[in-house]
Amino acid sequence: MSDDAYKVAYEREKKARQLAEKLLDDKTRELYDNVIDLEGTLKKLKSTQSQLIQSEKMASLGQLTAGVAHEINNPISYSYSNLNCLSENIEDIFKLDQLMQSYDENTSNASDIIIQYKSLRKKIDADYLIADTPNLLSDIIDGIERVKKIVNNLKKVSYKGGDDLIPFNINDCIKDCLKMLANELKYSMEIKLALTAYDNILGQPSELSQVFINLIMNAIHACESNGILSISTKQTDSTVLIYINDNGRGIAKENISKVFDPFYTSKAVGEGTGLGLPVSHGIIEKHNGKIEVKSEVNVGTTFIITLPLAPKT
Ligand SMILES: Nc1ncnc2c1ncn2[C@@H]1O[C@H](COP(=O)(O)OP(=O)(O)OP(=O)(O)O)[C@@H](O)[C@H]1O
Ligand SMILES: [Mg+2]
Numbered sequence: 001m002s003d004d005a006y007k008v009a010y011e012r013e014k015k016a017r018q019l020a021e022k023l024l025d026d027k028t029r030e031l032y033d034n035v036i037d038l039e040g041t042l043k044k045l046k047s048t049q050s051q052l053i054q055s056e057k058m059a060s061l062g063q064l065t066a067g068v069a070h071e072i073n074n075p076i077s078y079s080y081s082n083l084n085c086l087s088e089n090i091e092d093i094f095k096l097d098q099l100m101q102s103y104d105e106n107t108s109n110a111s112d113i114i115i116q117y118k119s120l121r122k123k124i125d126a127d128y129l130i131a132d133t134p135n136l137l138s139d140i141i142d143g144i145e146r147v148k149k150i151v152n153n154l155k156k157v158s159y160k161g162g163d164d165l166i167p168f169n170i171n172d173c174i175k176d177c178l179k180m181l182a183n184e185l186k187y188s189m190e191i192k193l194a195l196t197a198y199d200n201i202l203g204q205p206s207e208l209s210q211v212f213i214n215l216i217m218n219a220i221h222a223c224e225s226n227g228i229l230s231i232s233t234k235q236t237d238s239t240v241l242i243y244i245n246d247n248g249r250g251i252a253k254e255n256i257s258k259v260f261d262p263f264y265t266s267k268a269v270g271e272g273t274g275l276g277l278p279v280s281h282g283i284i285e286k287h288n289g290k291i292e293v294k295s296e297v298n299v300g301t302t303f304i305i306t307l308p309l310a311p312k313t
Helices: 003-101 110-124 126-158 170-180 182-186 205-222 276-286
Strands: 166-168 189-195 201-203 227-235 239-246 290-296 300-308
Touching (some): 003 126, 166 170, 170 205, 182 205, 201 205, 205 276
Antiparallel strands (some): 290 300
16 A cells, blocks of 8 residues: 555544544433433432322321221211110119119008009000110120221231241141131132142241131132132242132222222121231231232132242251
């Protein structure tokens, strides 16, 4: 190559390099500006997210309070109105007693007192009052027991529990729950087990039993006849998966997002508190796990729980 040709080639290559460097410089600057922009967007997103979480928390708190008020109002109202009736009844019955107490064997005429007694009995409809009293009392006790159940379940919802997690086998825990529920299951459900997870998890067996019992009870309630309850466990590298499946009536699409809401129940008044699943959700979260639900109307429902395995020692 001649000197001139070399110079031209050199200059061309130098220009191309300068152009490439400038391009790279521009692109780097552009990229840098984009990163700055993205960081700003991320910051904004984070703050929106925390605001959303906060307002979601406030919404759940309001919902929970309204739910508690609504659920407790009914049993308290009927217990209160029954107590009023009972106190009127007792006042009338006391009048009969006062009349008898007024009898003085020196001055009173026994037959007069008996006539007055009979007439007062009729006036206050004593036969009815006496027959009605046990019903009133048992309704009051029912109402108070219902409030007690709600309050107990609420305590469980908010209970954070101790930290005394112990290693245990989830399959044994499930089998124990099935034993506990043997009576409920005996005539109503066929049970299929495929428990293949083998390593221990770290947790509180009594709390997790509560979750399984609630899920199994829900499955029993969802099935009429020919109910099949299938429970299986599987193990992955770091987790245990628990599937609790039934072939019951299922959950409609529009309701599936509500099942973990406190007080959501499709059961008749007095039959379900609608706290079983929120309590279970809280317990699973506390164990650093998750609980999901899949369901199809008239086909069945599956609850899937994922729990971390106990760290290997
Ligand atoms: N396996 C299931 N099949 C169909 N529906 C279900 C199933 N599990 C839960 N549900 C629906 O979710 C609702 C809420 O369940 P949750 O356990 O929280 O309360 P509950 O069973 O109604 O009352 P409680 O648990 O106090 O007896 C149920 O009423 C039912 O409508
Ligand atoms: Mg339940």
